[in-house]
Amino acid sequence: MLGFMSQPRAATEAAGVYDYPSNLSHPTLYPHYQLWMRPDDNREIWSTMNLDAHEKQVRLAVIPYYETLTYVMSYHGWPPAPQERLTAVMERVLPGVFVASEKI
Numbered sequence: 001m002l003g004f005m006s007q008p009r010a011a012t013e014a015a016g017v018y019d020y021p022s023n024l025s026h027p028t029l030y031p032h033y034q035l036w037m038r039p040d041d042n043r044e045i046w047s048t049m050n051l052d053a054h055e056k057q058v059r060l061a062v063i064p065y066y067e068t069l070t071y072v073m074s075y076h077g078w079p080p081a082p083q084e085r086l087t088a089v090m091e092r093v094l095p096g097v098f099v100a101s102e103k104i
Contacts, residue, residue, distance in 0.1 A: 017060060020060065021057065021060050021061060024057060034048065035047060035048055035049060036048060055094065058094065059094065059097065062090070062094070062097075063097065066086070066090065069083065069086075070083065
């Protein structure tokens with residue numbers, strides 16, 4: 001999938017992309033261990049997630065589906081206005097997400 005996107009990824013970069021969101025969304029011990037830290041061995045637990053980590057996860061989930069929508073709309077010849085509105089919203093939420101991408 002990642003090889004056919006408008007911003008394709010090399011096979012070495014794409015190799016673990018499926019595993020990464022899967023490990024974050026399924027209850028396995030390793031990713032949950034990384035999401036939390038216990039400073040100074042006290043009973044408090046702090047989240048290790050920051051905005052960059054959340055944005056990375058959103059991009060991994062949203063961009064492939066958006067590009068698939070682009071292919072489907074192009075194939076069916078549907079009017080572009082609804083997708084252009086979606087694109088504008090995505091640009092506000094994830095600025096620069098479509099840098100160097102080309103419409104089909």
